[in-house]
Amino acid sequence: xxxxxxxxxxxxxxxxxxxxxxxxxxxxxxxxxxxxxxxxxxxxxxxxxxxxxxxxxxxxxxxxxxxxxxxxxxxxxxxxxxxxxxxxxxxxxxxxxxxxxxxxxxxxxxxxxxxxxxxxxxxxxxxxxxxxxxxxxxxxxxxxxxxxxxxxxxxxxxxxxxxxxxxxxxxxxxxxxxxxxxxxxxxxxxxxxxxxxxxxxxxxxxxxxxxxxxxxxxxxxxxxxxxxxxxxxxxxxxxxxxxxxxxxxxxxxxxxxxxxxxxxxxxxxxxxxxxxxxxxxxxxxxxxxxxxxxxxxxxxxxxxxxxxxxxxxxxxxxxxxxxxxxxxxxxxxxxxxxxxxxxxxxxxxxxxxxxxx
Numbered sequence: 253x254x255x256x257x258x259x260x261x262x263x264x265x266x267x268x269x270x271x272x273x274x275x276x277x278x279x280x281x282x283x284x285x286x287x288x289x290x291x292x293x294x295x296x297x298x299x300x301x302x303x304x305x306x307x308x309x310x311x312x313x314x315x316x317x318x319x320x321x322x323x324x325x326x327x328x329x330x331x332x333x334x335x336x337x338x339x340x341x342x343x344x345x346x347x348x349x350x351x352x353x354x355x356x357x358x359x360x361x362x363x364x365x366x367x368x369x370x371x372x373x374x375x376x377x378x379x380x381x382x383x384x385x386x387x388x389x390x391x392x393x394x395x396x397x398x399x400x401x402x403x404x405x406x407x408x409x410x411x412x413x414x415x416x417x418x419x420x421x422x423x424x425x426x427x428x429x430x431x432x433x434x435x436x437x438x439x440x441x442x443x444x445x446x447x448x449x450x451x452x453x454x455x456x457x458x459x460x461x462x463x464x465x466x467x468x469x470x471x472x473x474x475x476x477x478x479x480x481x482x483x484x485x486x487x488x489x490x491x492x493x494x495x496x497x498x499x500x501x502x503x504x505x506x507x508x509x510x511x512x513x514x515x516x517x518x519x520x521x522x523x524x525x526x527x528x529x530x531x532x533x534x535x536x537x538x539x540x541x542x543x544x545x546x547x548x549x550x551x552x553x554x555x556x557x558x559x560x561x562x563x564x565x566x567x568x569x570x571x572x573x574x575x576x577x578x579x580x581x582x583x584x585x586x587x588x589x590x591x592x593x594x595x596x597x598x599x600x601x602x603x604x605x606x607x608x609x
Contacts, residue, residue: 336362338361338362338363338492339361339362340362340403341359341360341361342360342361342362342364342365342403343359343399344357344360345357345358345359345384345385345424346358346385347427347430348427349431356427356430358425358427358430359491360424360426361492364424364491365384365405367512368380368383369405369407372414372415372513373415373421373512373513374411374412374413374415375421376407376412376413377393377396377397377407377409377411378393380396380407382422383421383422383423384396415513420513420514420515421515424515425491425515425516428514428515428516429491429516429517431517432521433520435520435524436520436521436523436524436527439527440524440528440531443528443532445528445532445535446535448532449532449533449536449538449539450535450539452536453539453540456540462543462544463544465536466537466541469533469536469537469540473533476526477530482503483519483522483523484523486499486508486519487499488507488512488516488519489508491516
């Protein structure tokens with residue numbers, strides 16, 4: 253019994269020594285690991301590079317996020333360095349406005365996706381999936397996030413859009429530009445500029461009214477030309493292009509904002525509409541010139557419904573004034589002659605009476 257107790261005591265001591273040895277070894281290993289990780293740090297850049305939200309990544313090939321204190325909620329998305337270029341193709345999207353017989357596909361670049369996720373639109377994952385036609389696919393949101401992660405775009409859940417959704421929001425930039433070109437073609441070929449010009453100018457029959465309307469049309473054409481020239485100098489980024497700006501920074505920034513909201517449709521569509529207005533003004537000038545030519549070709553200064561030309565009116569007025577002046581002078585001379593004759597006769601009668609007396 254004494255031997256068994258001694259053996260049991262020795263066994264317990266041995267186990268206790270082994271436990272202490274293991275604890276010491278674990279402490280050493282833990283200390284070594286803490287020393288290794290302390291060189292990196294919990295909030296070091298290396299740690300942030302593995303997080304969902306990546307910040308302050310800038311290099312020659314990447315796009316730095318916008319620094320805007322009013323848009324802190326949008327600082328969670330940028331293109332990281334070395335992963336891709338804004339001109340690279342992200343995906344191809346079928347057109348929404350095409351007929352079944354002529355379905356078109358439009359390439360969406362990384363830069364365009366970045367513009368959709370940046371101000372002023374700041375689309376969330378649901379809306380971006382709708383634009384890229386991934387909303388109804390299986391696990392569309394998850395696959396979209398994974399693809400965005402591959403090119404360095406991070407789009408966390410719960411993000412809110414910043415702009416109102418319109419029909420143009422659903423169009424990619426390629427299709428929006430296609431729509432603007434088709435609209436410009438229809439305006440140029442089908443807009444009834446000549447008929448409208450003749451209809452509105454037909455009531456101007458007086459020569460003075462015609463000249464006055466012609467001056468108004470010329471002034472309007474000049475003003476519209478200046479406005480269209482400004483819009484044609486817009487250099488907003490679209491599709492895979494980023495042209496060099498030629499306008500002042502302040503006006504270009506506002507034009508770029510309008511382009512981002514309309515996905516590139518806005519400025520070309522306005523230019524197309526104003527081109528139709530310019531065609532209307534040109535046809536109006538032609539019609540007015542035709543009326544004036546018809547008037548000048550008629551003799552006697554009579555034209556345009558029997559109304560004399562303003563120059564002829566002035567000449568006639570001058571002639572009438574001269575004639576009236578001559579008539580008045582002749583009448584005055586005749587009256588003076590009659591008065592003088594009466595005075596002579598009266599003088600003779602007085603002399604005769606005087607002699608008789």
